[in-house]
Amino acid sequence: MRRDGADISRLPMLELRIVRSVETRSTRPESRPGKYDISERATYEGELRDHPVEPPKDPARSRKVELVLHGSVRTVACGCDEGRQPCSRCRAKGKLSCETGPLCPACKGVEPCTWCDGTGRRRKDRAPAGPSRERNAAGRTTCLKCRKQRTACPQCQGRGTEKCPKCDDTGFRDCPVCEGERSTEHTPCEGTGLVTRWTGGSVGHTPRRDTVELPDPAPPLRVRWQAGRTGAWRRATLTSTDEPIPEALDPAHVKAVEAALAPRPDEVARRAEIEWLQLVAVTIPDEPDHVFHVFPGSDGPEVLPIWSRRRSLRVAAVVAGVVVALLLVAALV
Template structure:
């Protein structure tokens, strides 16, 4: 555990950092100002438990013996908290005496086929168009209708004479008038229904009914009242002081600072003695037990540090903190110097813009 830095330790560390070892007391007389900056890093993981009941069902005769049982109200049933509050888990229970297997209400495990409406067959789409006549003139006599075309005269015409290469039409029976590929149909024979216009339903295979899903075709359903106990981690953190000191200082202190740390595992654990009194109220508020909390892990780290300003060096603030091998110092530009540099940069940018505008 690191010892708290005294004012003498702090000023002497700044003196060594500025090339004046042994002159810490001189800095005090010169009006050096010390502002204590105790750092706090608190991280808490709470395991929060939720409970719920619901009706549950499974098809057929279902074995629930592997699930633990509870009696009465689920909220009163004891469940051990997790050993590791960062791990989620869910425990499923069954209300004792609630398990029963009942008839499903279907027709012995079957239900009417919804695809064919219990007919066992479906109307078939027309087969592919004939590649030879493309369905335009499958028969020069009936055009695939089975009856003589209305624009034909009884006496006939050269167009109505049988054409070479034609065959007998299967619809109107006229010889040598039909396309040899489709024989007057205008389409190839349908491979699905063999031109009957109907095909077997692919869902029920013509049986007109299918297996009832809710009971898996058993005709039975197992019902019970289920209870779920879920345990899930919720994370929170607290970093002090606020507003936070410069990022460079926080990063350096996090890497090389001699932090004091402790881990608490329950809401009743006492807070460590080394915490700064200014932080106690915020820490106690952050550690208030929340609703449903059954386990926790709290990691607390704290580091005593200070910010020092020296009258003869107004451009820097010296941040001092205990390191692993003694006090460490990090010099960071003061607000005064940062504003001055920002003003210079803004002036240069403005000058460049004016030059560009004139050119």
């Protein structure tokens, strides 16, 4: 547009922020141990997709509604043994093999018994008792394994190890999981022997945000910053898909806004915030080095002069020439 020798270009500014509440629905079998009370949950009948659920008042908030299919709740026997299950640690034996105690500090496990070596059976290389063995039997005692007299270490009595404090040398100790009872509480029913089952429905609302970028050509960055800070922006908020867009929008923005506001699949609520500002760029023949950007401010029109492309190119050429000259001087030195 040209008026009184000045070139006027429209550069309207636009900001559009949309938050939509998108709904998802799903069903699944659910269960809880024992007699579980779900009377506080709302119920639905038939197909979950046909059940009405009010959209959230604030589409920017996430929400999940838990429902129960009418008539699906039942409490049944778990199938375990009255709330118990065989212990998996000891395999329902109640006992575990106990490790041997530490070596006897007296014999160090070497010849704990001169007759059986702690096995309870006569060693094949042992000869019948004679005078030499009788002389070496001093200080020995009866072996607990083979019951021979004056053959065993007096401290470990033929075991080769110290007495085990866990099993009292029986070789077995109580299972630490079931404590010797051979069974444990059945986890799925928490020992009740009962399970409550039902068909659950879930309706979720998730916010999804979109923005619309400023259509080209965009004003210079400095202009956008100043206009965002002091410009008298006009605003509108749309909360439904059938609300018309503001008539005051610039025609250059209408198509972009309509495309952005098109309904999305599974959208149940929305909030669209539109802000726009009329902005023009004015070029005056008497000021070829500047472009004057004019927009409405809080106290009236504001004018922001910006270097024109012509001046920017001229300054860039001068700077480039200075750099080349400096490089040449540096090369000659």
